[in-house]
Structure formats: C-alpha cells, structure tokens
Amino acid sequence: MTTLxxxxxxxxxDDALAIAETHRASWQHAYAGILPHRALRAMLERRNxxxxxxxxxxxTSILVIDVGGTIAGYATLGLNRARxxxxxxxxxxxxxxxxxxxxxxxxxxxxxxxxLLDSLGCRGSVVWCLEDNLAGMQFxxxxxxxxxxEGVEVFDGRxxxxxxxxxx
Ligand SMILES: CC(C)(COP(=O)(O)OP(=O)(O)OC[C@H]1O[C@@H](n2cnc3c(N)ncnc32)[C@H](O)[C@@H]1OP(=O)(O)O)[C@@H](O)C(=O)NCCC(=O)NCCS
Numbered sequence: 339m340t341t342l343x344x345x346x347x348x349x350x351x352d353d354a355l356a357i358a359e360t361h362r363a364s365w366q367h368a369y370a371g372i373l374p375h376r377a378l379r380a381m382l383e384r385r386n387x388x389x390x391x392x393x394x395x396x397x398t399s400i401l402v403i404d405v406g407g408t409i410a411g412y413a414t415l416g417l418n419r420a421r422x423x424x425x426x427x428x429x430x431x432x433x434x435x436x437x438x439x440x441x442x443x444x445x446x447x448x449x450x451x452x453x454l455l456d457s458l459g460c461r462g463s464v465v466w467c468l469e470d471n472l473a474g475m476q477f478x479x480x481x482x483x484x485x486x487x488e489g490v491e492v493f494d495g496r497x498x499x500x501x502x503x504x505x506x
Pocket of ligand 1: 432
C-alpha cells in the first residue's frame, strides 16, 4: 500500500517552476471560454517561473499544498486591497491542478489560508470570484462565504462581473 503525505506549507524558491505549471494548468482549465483567449494567454505567459520566484521572495504570502512531493495547488493571501470593504484579509488566489480537484484539497488549503490570515491579525477576509466561474462560486458558497459586493474586471475589452465573498 502506498501512503501519500499531504503537507500545506509556505512556498520556497525551489517551488517556483511547479507553481508556474500549476497556475498554467489551473487557469487554462478554469478560464478557457470565460476570459478572451488573448488575455488569458498573456496572463499565462507573464506568470512564468521567474515571476513566481520574485513573488516567493516578495512580501505576499504563498502557501502550497504538497501531495507526496507534487505541488497540487497554491494560494496567495495578504491585506485586503479593496478599501471599500472592511474585511482586513484577502485571499488573492486559490488554484489546484485540475487532476487534484474535487477530493477535498481545496477545502483544506482554504481552511489553512484563513487560519494564517487570522494568525496575522486580520479581522475578516474576502475573496473575489468571477461570476462565470461557477465551480469557484459554488466552492466559496459551500465554505460559508457571504456574497457581499459586486464589481467588474475588463479583460481585453470584455467586461466580466466578479463577486466578493466574505467571512467574519
Ligand atoms: C475551486 C477549487 C479551489 C476547489 O477545490 P477542490 O479541491 O476542487 O474542492 P474540494 O474537493 O475541497 O471540495 C470542497 C467543496 O466544494 C465543492 N466543489 C468543489 N468543486 C466543485 C465544483 N466544480 N462544482 C460544485 N461544487 C464543487 C465540493 O462538492 C465540496 O463540497 P462539500 O464540502 O459539501 O463536500 C478548485 O476546484 C480549483 O482550483 N478550481 C479552479 C480554480 C478556481 O476556480 N479557483 C477559485 C478562483 S477564485
């Protein structure tokens, strides 16, 4: 019998390539057909290994979920960027590789992200999700998020609605 260890930890410089690959696979899977092709391609090209290496060495907290030595997903978090919302913490991104979705890892990673925000002293947290990302919307609703606000993002001329989910 093989036993897989699941570990959630801060990203290290050696994780940069695996996070770049995770980001690429997950975003392609989540956003193809939602974001205009050119905008999505540009985002994927920008977030290469060097970009993630700078991010890991920078001030944003990055957690990875490591399943038996493979980076299955990542999350980024920090202070809330939307001044109009009172929540102090924000989950900027939470993405799993497609083949690791639907087996409870997102839930574990999200719980750890919220614990980290709490331990950093943030009162309340927010996550923005594109309304067309139905899986993301259902996930955050399922995690008890209250949809509090709406906004828009413009990608290459296409305007998409986004929803802010909040936790106390
Ligand atoms: C959204 C995401 C982080 C969820 O992680 P996951 O590991 O797939 O989800 P889990 O297996 O932990 O499931 C947690 C709950 O969400 C529900 N859920 C997960 N994916 C779902 C989907 N595609 N449709 C409906 N419900 C879903 C599960 O049924 C589960 O509910 P339960 O707690 O009642 O059993 C992951 O699927 C992902 O990375 N998706 C693509 C990127 C994305 O949309 N990120 C969020 C962008 S803001």
